[in-house]
Amino acid sequence: MMEAATRTSGGDDYVGQTIPRKEDARMIAGQGRYVDDINPVGTLHAAIVRSPEAHATIVSIDTSEAREHPNVVAVFTGEDLADDWKADVPSVWHPPGVEMHHPDHWPLKRGEVKCVGDPVAVVVATDRYVAADAAEEVIVEYDPKPVVVDPERALENGSPLVWDQFGTNKSHEWAISGGDIDRALADADVVMERRVVNHRTAGAAIEARGCLAEPHGDSVTLYSSTQIPHIARFQLAGMLGMPEDKIRVVAPDVGGGFGTKLNVYGDEALMCALARRLGRAVKWIETRSENLAYNHHGRDQIAYVTIGAKSDGTLAGLKVRMINDLGAYQQLLTPFIPVLGFPVMGGAYRFPAIDLHFTGVFTNKFATDAIRGAGRPEGTHYLEVTMDQLADELGIDRLELRRKNFIGADEFPYETPLGIVYDSGNYAGTLDKLLEHVDVDAFRREQEELREKGIHRGIGFSTYVEVCGLAPSRAVGPQNLGLHAAFFESAAVRVHPTGSATVFSGASPHGQGHDTTFAQIAADRLGISPDDVEVVHGDTNAGPWGWGTYGSRALAVGGEAVARAAERVQDKAKQICAAMLEAAPEDIELADGQFRVKGSPDRSMSMADIALAAYVPPDELPAEVEPGLEEAAFFDPENFVFPFGAHACVVDVDAETGKVKIVRWIAVDDCGRQVNPMLVDGQIHGGVTHAIGQALYEQIVYDSDGQLVTGTLVDYGLPTAAELPNIETDRQETPSPVNSLGVKGVGEAGTIAASPAVLNAVVDALRPLGITYIDMPLTPLRVWQAMQDAGGDGSSSNRGGGS
Amino acid sequence: MSGSVRVRTVVNGESRESDIEPRLLLVHYLRDVLGLTGTHIGCDTTNCGACTVLLDGEAVKSCTVLAVQAEGSEVTTIEGMARDGELHPLQETFHTQHGLQCGYCTPGMIMAAADLLERNPNPTEEEVRHGLEGNLCRCTGYHNIVKAVMAAAEAGGAGVPKSRKEGVTA
Numbered sequence: 024m025m026e027a028a029t030r031t032s033g034g035d036d037y038v039g040q041t042i043p044r045k046e047d048a049r050m051i052a053g054q055g056r057y058v059d060d061i062n063p064v065g066t067l068h069a070a071i072v073r074s075p076e077a078h079a080t081i082v083s084i085d086t087s088e089a090r091e092h093p094n095v096v097a098v099f100t101g102e103d104l105a106d107d108w109k110a111d112v113p114s115v116w117h118p119p120g121v122e123m124h125h126p127d128h129w130p131l132k133r134g135e136v137k138c139v140g141d142p143v144a145v146v147v148a149t150d151r152y153v154a155a156d157a158a159e160e161v162i163v164e165y166d167p168k169p170v171v172v173d174p175e176r177a178l179e180n181g182s183p184l185v186w187d188q189f190g191t192n193k194s195h196e197w198a199i200s201g202g203d204i205d206r207a208l209a210d211a212d213v214v215m216e217r218r219v220v221n222h223r224t225a226g227a228a229i230e231a232r233g234c235l236a237e238p239h240g241d242s243v244t245l246y247s248s249t250q251i252p253h254i255a256r257f258q259l260a261g262m263l264g265m266p267e268d269k270i271r272v273v274a275p276d277v278g279g280g281f282g283t284k285l286n287v288y289g290d291e292a293l294m295c296a297l298a299r300r301l302g303r304a305v306k307w308i309e310t311r312s313e314n315l316a317y318n319h320h321g322r323d324q325i326a327y328v329t330i331g332a333k334s335d336g337t338l339a340g341l342k343v344r345m346i347n348d349l350g351a352y353q354q355l356l357t358p359f360i361p362v363l364g365f366p367v368m369g370g371a372y373r374f375p376a377i378d379l380h381f382t383g384v385f386t387n388k389f390a391t392d393a394i395r396g397a398g399r400p401e402g403t404h405y406l407e408v409t410m411d412q413l414a415d416e417l418g419i420d421r422l423e424l425r426r427k428n429f430i431g432a433d434e435f436p437y438e439t440p441l442g443i444v445y446d447s448g449n450y451a452g453t454l455d456k457l458l459e460h461v462d463v464d465a466f467r468r469e470q471e472e473l474r475e476k477g478i479h480r481g482i483g484f485s486t487y488v489e490v491c492g493l494a495p496s497r498a499v500g501p502q503n504l505g506l507h508a509a510f511f512e513s514a515a516v517r518v519h520p521t522g523s524a525t526v527f528s529g530a531s532p533h534g535q536g537h538d539t540t541f542a543q544i545a546a547d548r549l550g551i552s553p554d555d556v557e558v559v560h561g562d563t564n565a566g567p568w569g570w571g572t573y574g575s576r577a578l579a580v581g582g583e584a585v586a587r588a589a590e591r592v593q594d595k596a597k598q599i600c601a602a603m604l605e606a607a608p609e610d611i612e613l614a615d616g617q618f619r620v621k622g623s624p625d626r627s628m629s630m631a632d633i634a635l636a637a638y639v640p641p642d643e644l645p646a647e648v649e650p651g652l653e654e655a656a657f658f659d660p661e662n663f664v665f666p667f668g669a670h671a672c673v674v675d676v677d678a679e680t681g682k683v684k685i686v687r688w689i690a691v692d693d694c695g696r697q698v699n700p701m702l703v704d705g706q707i708h709g710g711v712t713h714a715i716g717q718a719l720y721e722q723i724v725y726d727s728d729g730q731l732v733t734g735t736l737v738d739y740g741l742p743t744a745a746e747l748p749n750i751e752t753d754r755q756e757t758p759s760p761v762n763s764l765g766v767k768g769v770g771e772a773g774t775i776a777a778s779p780a781v782l783n784a785v786v787d788a789l790r791p792l793g794i795t796y797i798d799m800p801l802t803p804l805r806v807w808q809a810m811q812d813a814g815g816d817g818s819s820s821n822r823g824g825g826s
Numbered sequence: 827m828s829g830s831v832r833v834r835t836v837v838n839g840e841s842r843e844s845d846i847e848p849r850l851l852l853v854h855y856l857r858d859v860l861g862l863t864g865t866h867i868g869c870d871t872t873n874c875g876a877c878t879v880l881l882d883g884e885a886v887k888s889c890t891v892l893a894v895q896a897e898g899s900e901v902t903t904i905e906g907m908a909r910d911g912e913l914h915p916l917q918e919t920f921h922t923q924h925g926l927q928c929g930y931c932t933p934g935m936i937m938a939a940a941d942l943l944e945r946n947p948n949p950t951e952e953e954v955r956h957g958l959e960g961n962l963c964r965c966t967g968y969h970n971i972v973k974a975v976m977a978a979a980e981a982g983g984a985g986v987p988k989s990r991k992e993g994v995t996a
Contacts, residue, residue, distance in 0.1 A: 043921050050929030051917040053864020053904035057930065060863035151854075152847070229868040229876055229964050230930040278866070278930025279964050311869040534928030534965045701924050705966060709927065712967030736873035736962070744968035745959040749951075 037543040037553050038764070041701040045553070046538040055276040058233045058248045059308045066235065067096055069297060069307040070154035071290065072144040072161045073317070074136035077172075077387040077729020078185070079165035081134060084144055092157040094149040097301060101131035101143060107296040109264030112289050112352070116359035118505030123195035126186050126385070128352045130262075130289030130296075136165070137185055137351035138389050139731050140316035142289065147297055147305060170729040174348040174384040175325065185351050185385040194349055194358060194383035199365055201440030202376025207340030211331030215416050217409055220798045221401040221778075223323035223348070223723040224716075225315055225733075226394045227741055228533075230278020232318060233308035234291050236298035242269040243295050249274045250284040251571035252531050254355075254508070256563045258287040263295055270295070274561035277533035281713065282393035283318040284533065285573040286355045312734050320723050321394025323348035324361055326405045336419045338428045340376040341369055343405060347383045350390040356397075357390045358383045359506065363574075364402030366443040366490040370410075371450040371667060372428040377440045387729040393573060395713050396774040399489050407485045407779030411786065412795055421783075422463075425486050426451060436760075445488065445665045446767075447757050449693070454486055456755055457669040457691040466673070474791065479676040480686070481788025484669065485780040491575030491768035492664035492761065510576065511659035513567035514584035516545055516592050518652040520638035522631025523555040526589075529569010530581030531561040535706070535770060537577060540698045541585045544764065548589035549596075550616045550630045567655055575666070575768025578698060583762040584658040591654035596633045599652075603628060603636060603643050664759045664767040668692035670711070672780040676788045681807030683719055683785055685748045690776070693755040695767035700754070703769050708750045710773020716742045718781035722800050740800075789813070835896045837862070838906030839990030848894055852886075853877040855893035856903060864904040864933045868962065875961030878934035879903050883986045885941030887960070900991040904933035907940070907987060915984040916940055916974065925974035927965030935961045939975045944985030951976060 049055050086098040112128040132141045144161050148154040169183030176182055177192040185192055208214050234247040243265070249255050252272040260267040277284060290307055297305040309317075325346045331339040347361040356363075361381050369377050414421035430437050432449040439445065466482055473480045493499070496509035513529035526545050530537060542556035549556070559565050569581065597611040600618040604611075604626050612621050619627030636644055637652040673687040690707050697703050720740035724733045733739040758765030778799065785801050786794060792813040797805055830845040837860060844859055856862045856879065867889060868874035877888040880902040907914040916936045919925065926932040935958065942949065942957040949957065954975045955968070963971060978984035 043924065044926075046929070047921040047926060050926055050932050051904075051913070051920050051936070052908065053862070053933050055864070055929045055932075057863075057866070059857075059867070062858075150858075152849070227964055228928070228930075229874055229962060230866065230928070231868065276929065278868075279928040281964065308867075311871065311874075536927070705924050705927060705970060708967035708969040709965045710967075713964070735871045736869045737871050741873075741962050741964065743959040743962065744955040744972060747955070747968055749972075750967060750969050 037546045038698050042539060042699055044536050044539045057230055057276045057278055058235055058246050061235055061246050063237050063304040066304040066306050067147050068151040068154045069305050070146045070158035071142045072158050074141040074143055076136055076165045076167055077139050077170045078168040079136050082164040082166050085162040089146055089157040089160040092160060094153045095157045097147045099145050101133035104131055104296060108262055110261045113258045113287055113355060114353035115355060115507045116505055117507060118197060121195055121197055124189045125353055130293040138387050139729060140389055170387045172386050172388060172725045172729050174346050174386055177384050177386050185387055192385045194385055196382050197362060198380045199441055200378040204340050204342050204376040204378035207376035208331040211339035212334040213416055214331040215413055217328045219326045219328055219405050219408055221322045221324045221404055222799055223320045224394060224721050225320055225723050225739060226281035226283030228279030228281055228283060231309045231311055231314035234294050235306040236294035237304040238298045238302055243298055244271040245291060245295055246273045246275055247291055248277050248284055250280045250531060250533055250573050252561050252563050253529060253568050254571055255287050259292055262292040272563045274531045280533040281395045282397055285393050286319055311736055315734050315739055316731050317389055319354050319390045319392035321391055322401055323391050324401050328405050328409045330409050330413055332413060336417055336424045336427045338372055338374050341374050342378040344380045347381055348386055349383045350386060350388040352390040354390040354392045357392045360393050360398045364398030367399055367488045368402040369439055370406045371486050371488045373430055388725050396771045399775045400778060403487045403775050404779045408782055411783045444662060446662055446759050446761050448667050449757050450667055452755050453691045453693050454669040456753055457671055457689060460689045461671050477678055479678055479788040481674050481784045483672045483780040483784030483787055485776045486669045487776040488665055488667040489772050489775045490663045490665055492579030492660055493574035493576040495662055496659050510570055511657050512581035512584045513569045513657045514588040515566050515655040516588040518592055518634045520634055522634045524549055526556055526558045526585055527566025528560045528581055529567055530572045530577040532572050535577055536702045543698055544582055544585050545589045548593050550613045575770040578766050579664050579762055579768050580658055580660055583764055584656050586764055587656035587658055588654050592652060599633050599636050600628050602645055660761050662761045664761050666694040666767040666772050668776060670776045670780045672784045674784040674788055676785060681803040681810060683801050688748050689751045691753045692772055693757050694769040695759040696756055696765035704752050706769045707752050707773045710771060711750055711777045712747060713774045714777030718778045718799050719801050831894055833894050833897050836900045836991045838902060846893055850893045851889055852891040852893045852896055853888035862903050862905050866930055875938055876931050876934040878937040880937055880986055885938050900989060915978040915981045919974040919977040923970050923974040923977055925970045931963045935971060940986050943979055948979055
């Protein structure tokens with residue numbers, strides 16, 4: 024499709040090889056450098072005083088006692104710092120023609136608090152223990168206001184209002200439609216409606232967030248545990264009213280992100296302001312309780328799904344009405360995240376008509392925003408759960424229903440009714456491959472035998488499509504989808520005089536392994552070993568401007584930028600080599616790690632020879648060849664990429680307790696060409712586990728007073744090794760035509776695939792009891808309750824069969 | 827908080843003596859006083875295990891031990907696992923099996939695994955999974971961590987490193 028797609032890399036084809044990671048050496052030795060490991064001399068420590076109330080007027084704040092505390096340097100309230108801000112916490116989705124309410128969101132609150140955890144004051148002291156002690160001595164008087172936590176109740180007349188000035192809790196409505204949905208559903212033989220809940224979860228990276236601001240004259244350096252150093256600098260410039268060049272943001276080693284660090288938080292601006300006021304480095308490291316209360320959450324949607332089909336199973340139309348709980352504020356992408364699921368809400372299937380409607384609602388909870396998958400796990404969950412139920416309704420095998428409606432391998436590029444063009448795919452292929460690993464007939468026999476012994480075993484499937492590689496900037500930009508941002512990625516490749524290289528990337532990793540995969544990509548194009556390529560990222564003072572790592576974009580957009588920059592270096596290297604060997608540049612080829620004259624392999628130069636000539640030009644090098652060996656590239660893709668796959672989950676449900684145990688997980692994924700299969704496996708393992716966590720254990724719970732009852736890792740149930748199965752993986756490779764590498768993305772695929780497979784498996788296990796659906800998380804209590812409600816003795820009729 | 831107490835420990839084979847607040851947690855002593863930042867903190871409630879170190883050869887969560895409780899004891903952190911330029915077998919296998927992604931839980935995970943393999947040099951996969959349930963990882967789904975521990979067990983010598991307390995003058 025694109026010219027670059029035919030281009031072959033030179034060198035040793037490191038792309039595609041399993042290579043253990045370069046970044047491991049420092050991490051296994053305890054030499055990783057995370058924010059809290061950075062300690063400039065004289066660093067002060069901040070503690071933030073937070074609201075225990077979900078909605079209240081701040082009557083007074085008494086900081087006198089805290090100020091008197093020994094070794095406290097300063098205490099500030101929101102009023103004290105009101106003039107430090109030129110703008111509040113940014114939110115960048117402003118879709119054209121859509122009325123949307125944007126509440127103020129300042130780093131320290133004045134007047135009112137809107138959720139538990141709202142920051143109202145900050146204490147700065149000489150060490151973290153003193154700061155924590157003194158924060159306890161700040162006396163805040165609150166006058167509580169009515170609270171609403173249920174988004175459906177928030178939409179009712181008479182509900183307490185989160186923001187009085189809007190006169191409503193509705194932030195906005197947004198819709199997209201393609202095909203004639205009314206006619207499609209009218210003509211369908213079966214129309215089924217379901218309410219499916221996708222509950223609120225936390226990202227819960229094991230490193231919580233934190234930042235350290237260090238002043239340098241009129242400049243400030245912010246070290247932050249962030250996925251987006253360049254965006255942070257751009258937005259902090261606006262918040263602080265500082266020129267962008269006076270702010271340096273560094274993302275050092277980042278201990279996981281999962282979307283929570285894809286944001287610009289008030290505390291980042293706050294630390295910069297404190298450092299500038301006090302002329303000292305100021306560090307703030309959040310506690311886990313702060314992390315669970317005041318890092319954005321994810322999901323929290325209620326979907327009313329209507330699906331129509333002909334009696335033979337041919338899908339007719341899909342209509343989804345979603346209520347999206349935004350919480351009290353709009354962080355960077357809060358209202359947009361549910362919408363990000365829209366391109367793939369029709370999944371792997373031919374739907375003649377799709378109609379989607381999103382309503383954003385304010386509640387007295389902290390903001391939702393991107394958590395691994397960000398809109399696509401929710402959309403996939405609605406569809407894949409509903410597909411199973413439709414199969415049940417139609418009396419058709421659920422895999423046959425999927426197969427019957429799969430977009431065919433010969434139909435790509437495939438344009439959906441919503442105008443989205445799926446780049447490439449072979450959906451039947453991944454399902455076929457999955458079934459090589461799972462003998463469904465044998466499973467059914469085993470299931471029957473176990474049932475006779477009182478064991479409820481079930482199998483669930485998910486055949487997903489994901490949209491990633493964010494993003495074609497114009498398609499998602501201000502005039503189209505409405506994001507006031509762009510999503511190209513950048514790279515610069517510098518070959519040093521001795522022939523080793525440094526790659527500078529605008530993508531900023533937090534566990535993905537860019538140091539290794541980007542080195543593989545560059546090495547192939549430079550004719551050197553990945554061991555001789557260092558990847559530098561996460562520093563706004565090093566390398567070109569970039570948009571960061573999220574949305575499974577780093578490889579498909581950032582990796583492609585690396586490839587293009589490295590190819591430019593290769594072109595120049597060929598030019599130098601040609602001059603040195605008295606050949607034409609087009610006659611120079613890169614093979615076996617040597618630049619050589621085609622047909623005369625004995626006339627060759629290594630990259631080290633060429634690099635030395637580039638920096639210390641000999642007489643043979645014509646004067647018109649610029650010295651140096653360094654090039655940059657900015658890649659803005661023409662389309663998203665669309666990974667896909669088929670997952671199966673086998674569960675046992677304990678008849679006595681309702682406890683679900685995952686017995687087997689099989690994941691067959693197609694993320695296009697793989698750069699490093701071992702790292703792809705790792706992403707699938709982690710992604711699937713993230714969704715298993717949501718499906719079975721994890722839930723952010725606020726009580727009816729807006730109190731967060733899952734504010735520690737005692738209450739918020741992250742899965743441990745003991746609960747999880749081995750995850751069996753296999754792959755199909757259907758290259759993407761959107762980039763020259765043929766790659767898609769894989770960081771979120773497992774999470775997008777997995778939750779409906781768990782739910783479908785539990786329902787499969789319990790179908791003889793008449794159970795067709797249970798809201799996640801499928802905790803023992805919920806499953807046991809569903810079994811009790813259904814009669815629990817297995818005497819109900821089996822509503823359907825099939826796989 | 828006033829008053830300080832003297833604490834004497836042997837950390838990674840080196841004797842250390844400091845005057846500290848009695849309430850100082852061992853993890854903050856290691857990180858903030860001794861500058862050994864390889865030991866991490868991931869929660870407030872002793873759930874995550876990122877702070878796991880060896881105290882006299884046994885895994886402890888150093889966020890739930892006061893530094894003064896380590897008086898007279900030997901502490902081994904991730905920085906002390908490699909000996910004479912040789913990585914500990916668990917450090918090797920975490921690398922070769924891709925048992926880490928963001929690396930934040932890794933030091934604690936390796937220390938907990940060393941303790942596990944010291945007590946049970948040839949664990950089953952199930953025993954490894956249960957043995958590590960006090961250490962949380964959000965990146966790997968534990969799959970490759972379990973593989974790494976099994977591979978280290980197979981390699982042998984992957985328990986807690988030999989004491990280096992003898993011969994050190996406190």
